[in-house]
Amino acid sequence: MEKLKTKYLGLTLRSPLVVSSSRLTSTIDRLKEAEDNGAGAVVLKSLFEEQISYYIKSVPSSYGFPEADDYIANYTRSHSVDEYLDLIHNAKKNLRIPVIPSINCYTSEGWTGFAKNISEAGADAIEINVFVMPVDRKKSSTETEKIYFDLIGKLKNVIKIPIALKIGFKFSNVLYMIDQFYMRGIEGIVMFNRFYEPDIDINKMEIIPASVFSKDNERRYVLRWIAMASAQNIKIDISASTGVHSGDDAIRYLLAGANTAQVCSVLYNKGIQYLKTMNKQIGEWMDQKRP
Numbered sequence: 001m002e003k004l005k006t007k008y009l010g011l012t013l014r015s016p017l018v019v020s021s022s023r024l025t026s027t028i029d030r031l032k033e034a035e036d037n038g039a040g041a042v043v044l045k046s047l048f049e050e051q052i053s054y055y056i057k058s059v060p061s062s063y064g065f066p067e068a069d070d071y072i073a074n075y076t077r078s079h080s081v082d083e084y085l086d087l088i089h090n091a092k093k094n095l096r097i098p099v100i101p102s103i104n105c106y107t108s109e110g111w112t113g114f115a116k117n118i119s120e121a122g123a124d125a126i127e128i129n130v131f132v133m134p135v136d137r138k139k140s141s142t143e144t145e146k147i148y149f150d151l152i153g154k155l156k157n158v159i160k161i162p163i164a165l166k167i168g169f170k171f172s173n174v175l176y177m178i179d180q181f182y183m184r185g186i187e188g189i190v191m192f193n194r195f196y197e198p199d200i201d202i203n204k205m206e207i208i209p210a211s212v213f214s215k216d217n218e219r220r221y222v223l224r225w226i227a228m229a230s231a232q233n234i235k236i237d238i239s240a241s242t243g244v245h246s247g248d249d250a251i252r253y254l255l256a257g258a259n260t261a262q263v264c265s266v267l268y269n270k271g272i273q274y275l276k277t278m279n280k281q282i283g284e285w286m287d288q289k290r291p
């Protein structure tokens with residue numbers, strides 16, 4: 001594995017393959033399985049902004065006399081936040097590879113101080129999955145972009161570990177945004193998040209979710225933008241996400257300039273042990289190219 005070593009977010013990874021945030025990274029057993037099969041790092045399943053906000057609000061009310069329903073709702077949510085902090089502690093205790101928790105958010109309001117708890121739980125770095133859906137036709141793209149910048153400002157005030165932003169590609173100018181993230185001290189970007197899109201069942205005339213798993217042909221636009229971003233020569237790490245279905249796919253992204261390649265759908269389809277095959281494919285390619 002020595003030759004597969006890479007650097008990401010200031011961390012040394014034994015392999016460029018990172019298991020991306022999903023239910024595959026939600027329990028210690030699965031995280032161990034990822035490590036045992038050669039993952040370079042793991043990004044824990046995301047904690048959602050809503051969960052954190054409820055948690056924060058629930059702290060003072062739990063000392064009063066809340067309505068029973070509120071109490072149960074708050075308990076459930078705060079419990080999941082505590083469980084998440086436990087998951088980080090346990091992952092750090094049981095794994096040797098870097099552990100990167102993830103927060104999924106859409107505003108910079110109210111919750112960012114909590115991110116400190118996560119970094120203090122022993123995480124090596126943090127991934128922030130941020131997506132602001134521009135649903136207001138009166139709001140300019142500049143206003144939407146400001147939400148990202150405000151968020152970064154608040155996070156950088158409280159978080160001392162490296163931050164990777166997991167972004168979508170639908171900005172007016174992705175390269176401008178990446179440059180701004182870099183100027184504001186962000187250490188890495190994950191290109192890209194894959195959103196769950198709706199579809200329509202024309203027989204039932206119902207809205208249904210499109211496949212949650214990626215397809216091969218989704219790789220092309222990611223490849224283009226990773227190449228464009230890495231050509232900017234700015235010191236921000238890039239982690240490729242979407243469509244890494246084999247060791248060869250990971251190599252394509254690395255050649256385009258990514259530091260790491262995140263893997264999700266293929267592990268759902270072929271099992272976590274497929275990481276071993278992918279590492280082998282990368283190693284064999286390296287031997288072939290540089291004997």
Ligand SMILES: Cc1cc2nc3c(=O)[nH]c(=O)nc-3n(C[C@H](O)[C@H](O)[C@H](O)COP(=O)(O)O)c2cc1C
Binds near residue numbers: 021023
């Ligand atoms: C079942 C499932 C759950 C996911 N949950 C999360 C999540 O909690 N947070 C997140 O940032 N991404 C989540 N993702 C997105 C993946 O991390 C990844 O970015 C996306 O699936 C594209 O990678 P792939 O082509 O290797 O599947 C999830 C994906 C799947 C399939």
